[in-house]
Structure formats: C-alpha cells, structure tokens
Amino acid sequence: MNAGTKWLIQDAYTxxxxxxxxxxxxxxxxxxxxxxxxxxxxxQNELPAKEASEVFRIVLVTYDPEWQKALIAKLRTTPLxxxxxxxxxxxxxxxxxxxxxxxGVQVDHIYPLSAIVHNRRINSLEEAAECELIxxxxxxxxxxxxxxxxxxxxxxxxxxxxxxxEIDE
Numbered sequence: 793m794n795a796g797t798k799w800l801i802q803d804a805y806t807x808x809x810x811x812x813x814x815x816x817x818x819x820x821x822x823x824x825x826x827x828x829x830x831x832x833x834x835x836q837n838e839l840p841a842k843e844a845s846e847v848f849r850i851v852l853v854t855y856d857p858e859w860q861k862a863l864i865a866k867l868r869t870t871p872l873x874x875x876x877x878x879x880x881x882x883x884x885x886x887x888x889x890x891x892x893x894x895x896g897v898q899v900d901h902i903y904p905l906s907a908i909v910h911n912r913r914i915n916s917l918e919e920a921a922e923c924e925l926i927x928x929x930x931x932x933x934x935x936x937x938x939x940x941x942x943x944x945x946x947x948x949x950x951x952x953x954x955x956x957x958e959i960d961e
Contacts, residue, residue: 793829797821799872800921801829860909867905867920872927880932890939897934900943901926904950911955 800819804810812830816823867873877899887894901908905926914920925931940946945953 793825798829799870800918801826802871803917803921805830860906860914863914863917863920864905864909867917870917870921872921876927876929876932879929881934883929884934887934888936888939889933890935890942893936893939896937898937898940900933900935900940900945902931902933902945904945904953906950907945907953911953 797819801815801821804815804818805812810818812823812826815821816826819826880899881897886897888897903925908914908923908925909920912919912923912925914923920926935943943949
C-alpha cells in the first residue's frame with residue numbers, strides 16, 4: 793500500500809469519521825488492509841468535545857482559485873506532505889541546492905504546488921493525495937530563503953504557470 797492510500801485511509805478515519813467498512817468499500821480494499829493502515833491511529837471523535845468541534849475538512853464543491861490558498865495551507869500540514877518534505881531534505885542533505893547554505897533551508901516545488909492545484913482543478917485533500925506530481929521527490933529542491941525568493945516560482949510569481957484553458961494531464 794502506498795503512502796498516499798495510507799494517508800487517505802487515516803484521514804477518512806480520524807477526520808472524516810468513516811468506519812473501517814465504509815473506507816474499505818469506498819477505496820475497494822479489504823477491511824484487513826484498512827485495519828493494518830490504521831494500526832495505532834485514534835479517531836478524531838475520541839478527542840475532547842472542544843477539540844473535536846475545531847477540526848475541519850476542506851473540500852471544495854467547485855474549483856475556486858480563491859480557496860486554493862486554504863487548501864494548500866491545509867495540505868502542507870498533512871503527514872503525506874511532511875514525508876515528501878523530509879525525503880527532499882534528506883536527498884539534498886539539508887543543503888541549499890543553489891548556494892550550499894544549511895541555515896533555515898526550505899523545500900520548494902520546482903513545478904509550483906499552486907500551479908498543480910490550479911491546473912488540475914484539485915478540490916480536496918483526497919484529490920491532492922492522489923496527484924502523483926505533487927509527491928514526486930524530483931519535483932522538489934532544498935533552498936535557503938534568499939535563493940528561494942530569487943526563483944521564478946516564488947509566491948505570486950508561480951501564477952505564470954497557471955493555465956486557464958485546460959487541465960494538465
């Protein structure tokens with residue numbers, strides 16, 4: 793089972809409140825596989841009532857570029873994203889690939905994350921988890937803050953990669 797599927801299972805169970813049987817049916821997996829993926833995971837509703845009421849899930853009904861910032865912010869907190877980030881940092885030995893600096897390094901998507909979400913009309917964390925391009929380690933690089941700001945994909949400059957006519961395939 794790949795990391796994306798495992799993350800989907802854990803998210804559906806902990807945040808979505810789905811049962812093991814429901815997850816197995818939706819993902820067309822055996823209940824035993826789903827149970828193995830959930831080993832040691834606590835359900836969200838096992839939290840105290842105050843904490844449980846603060847948990848939310850971002851799913852956009854229709855694609856809205858204005859909401860993509862919230863989706864990307866939430867995506868960056870997921871275990872799948874943190875695993876991808878760690879893999880890029882390890883590969884690059886925690887060193888900026890432009891200047892060699894090791895202080896305050898950041899991980900950058902070479903083909904920008906905002907462009908992937910926009911061009912592929914990703915509307916939910918589940919769709920993001922299934923998008924292979926987001927999780928390619930070779931689409932990431934380690935940069936210091938100074939070199940990161942100099943890239944043509946930093947911040948709003950990434951919008952040059954957004955396409956409005958069709959979805960990337």
